[in-house]
Amino acid sequence: MSDELWEAHADWWIEGFTDGADPEYVEQILPLAADELAGARRVLDIGCGDGQIARLAASQGSTVVGVDPTWNCVSVAEDRGGGPAYARAGAASLPFASGSFDAATACLVFEHIDEVDAAIAEVARVLEPGGRFCFFLNHPILQAPGSSWIDDHMVDPPEQYWRLGPYLVETETTEQVELGVWIRFIHRPMSRYVNALAANGLTIERMVEPAPPPGFLERAPGYADSAAFPRLLYLRLRKS
Structure with missing residues (x-):
């Protein structure tokens, strides 16, 4: 069902969050990704x-492969070019040999994935030993169901x-x-991700809550x- 929703609403994402349309990507996510992926030789972009x-x-000199389960996204990525190769694939079953990359990234993807343990x-x-995983999430305090801004007029002021x-x-x-x-989200507390990452030999080197x-x-x-309150959580992890 999640993939069907993304297939149906890919245009919403592409028009609203890519190609300079979204300030959080332009001013925050893309500069952070550029710094964190600098020097990587072979990069896998999961949920590209x-x-x-x-x-x-x-553009920074890496050989890059992007994968996404949504045909609409993969076709747009191929049309936009820029050097990477692309394939249709889900995060829980990546069509690559073990140790194929020295860096992987997933940006605002895992909060939509059911099979989180298999994907991690x-x-x-x-990843090859010593490889890095650049992991971007909508911050779990933002995603917890029922979380919202409250205007309390029962107090003075x-x-x-x-x-x-x-x-x-x-x-x-x-x-x-x-x-x-309509887009499907899965809220998980931060510990759920960190423990699954650690169980697979991925240890935290850096955490950013901008x-x-x-x-x-x-x-x-x-x-204002x-x-x-952070909207983004970023973790850089290293494969032991």
């Missing part, structure tokens, strides 16, 4: 979408605060992200209060 991170890595095991398998939903419960939701566009970038905060007056 239209290929914007794959193209970025290729596959990342570890296709009124207060606005972030309500955190049931963080420790692993939960699947299908959200209407735009009129007529404040939302200026371009995002400027999109609406109410977003978001500056103290």
Whole structure:
């Protein structure tokens, strides 16, 4: 069902989050990816979408392969070119030999994957010893079901605060992200990912919880209060 939704709504993602359309990618994700993938020889971009991170890595001299389970995304990535090769594949069954890459990346992908343990095991398998995994997630405090900004007018003066939903419960939701566009998310607490990564020999070297970038905060007056809450979680992991 998740793949069917992405197939149906790939245009929503491509039009709204690629090719300079999204300030969080332009100002935050892509610069961080450029730094973290610098010097990699062979890069695998898992859930590559239209290929914007794959193209970025290729522009830095890496040999890059992007995979995505969605035909619509793979076809757009191929049309946009830029050097990478692309294939249709899911994260839980990567069509590559063990140790094929010295770097892998997944950007805002694993919160849509059911078979998270199998997918993490596959990342570890296709990395060579000492290889790096550049792992971007929507921050779990953002994804916990029921989390939202609350305007509390029952107190004087009124207060606005972030309500955190049931963080420790692993939960699947299908959200209407735009009129007529439904996308499936799976919330997992941070420990769920970290323990699965560690169990597969992937250890954390760096963790980043950046404040939302200026371009995002400027999109609406109410977003200024978001500056103290991370929307992104980034982990750099190393295969032992």
